[in-house]
Each structure stands twice: as structure tokens, then as C-alpha cells.
Amino acid sequence: MSWYPQPIGELDSPRVRRLTDSCGAEGAGVWLAAKCELYRAAAEGIQLTFDELSRAVSRDLGISRKKSQSVLETAAKCGVFEVKNDEKRTVSGYGFQQEVERYNSISDQRKRAANARWWNDKV
Known part of the structure; x- marks a missing residue:
């Protein structure tokens, strides 16, 4: 995915701060890698x-699967994302799907504008 938002000051949010207090810089790295994976999944539906x-986080960061699971469990407890208690233990982020939908809408608007300009230039 070529785009996803990274708001300024997001690392200072209380949820992420709790995670970095618990896991240090490794927590921030795992959170950013997980965020990328969650955005990619949301974009693919x-x-x-x-x-x-x-x-995926273990593969992306080159850390052990056990370490990845441990930090992700801590991230879920800190409220960075939610692990649902269904049979598959699906993961959902806060607002990821809405951001992807907003991005798709903006992309469609830009494509229509570009096509309209192309058509106007040809007339």
C-alpha cells in the first residue's frame, strides 16, 4: 500500500506511551510494523x-515469533489495537478501515479529475 496516515505526535498518545514504557523501543517498532500490516489488510478487505x-511482524522485523507475540499481547493490553475473543482471535485497529475508505475516496476523486482534464484537453 503506497499510503497510510502517520499523524504527528502519535507516538506521544497515551496508548503508545504505555506500550513503549512496557517494551521500550522494541514496542514502538513492533507497533509500527503491526500498523502497516493492519492497514494493508484493511486495504485488501x-x-x-x-x-x-x-x-508478519516477526518476518518484517527479523525477531522471534515468541518475542513478536509477547509484544503484540502487551500492545493489545495497552489498547493500541484490539484482539477479538472470537474463535480466530481476529485483530482490529482503531480507525484503520475508515482511513482506508477515505483514501480510496480521495483516490477516486483524483482519478476522475485527471480523466476530466484529459478529456477537456482533447476537445
Whole structure:
């Protein structure tokens, strides 16, 4: 995915601050990698399970799967994202799907504007 928002000051949010207090810089790194994976999944219209997310984060960062799971469990306890208690333990982020929908809407508007300009230039 070529785009996702990274608001200024997000690392200072209380949820992320609790995570970095618990896990240090590793917590921030795992959170950013997990955020990328969750945005990618939302853009593709799929939901990740906790195991899929921990596997992806482990692969992306080159850390052990056990470490990835441990930090992600701490992140869920800190409220950075939610692990649902369904049979698959799906993971959902706060606002990811809405941001992806907003991005898609803006992209569609830009494509229509570009096409309209192209058509006007040809006339």
C-alpha cells in the first residue's frame, strides 16, 4: 500500500506511551510494523488473525515469533489495537478501515479529475 496516515505526535498518545514504557523501543517498532500490516489488510478487505499478524511482524522485523507475540499481547493490553475473543482471535485497529475508505475516496476523486482534464484537453 503506497499510503497510510502517520499523524504527528502519535507516538506521544497515551496508548503508545504505555506500550513503549512496557517494551521500550522494541514496542514502538513492533507497533509500527503491526500498523502497516493492519492497514494493508484493511486495504485488501481482509481481517488478520493474531497469529497471522505476529508471523508478519516477526518476518518484517527479523525477531522471534515468541518475542513478536509477547509484544503484540502487551500492545493489545495497552489498547493500541484490539484482539477479538472470537474463535480466530481476529485483530482490529482503531480507525484503520475508515482511513482506508477515505483514501480510496480521495483516490477516486483524483482519478476522475485527471480523466476530466484529459478529456477537456482533447476537445
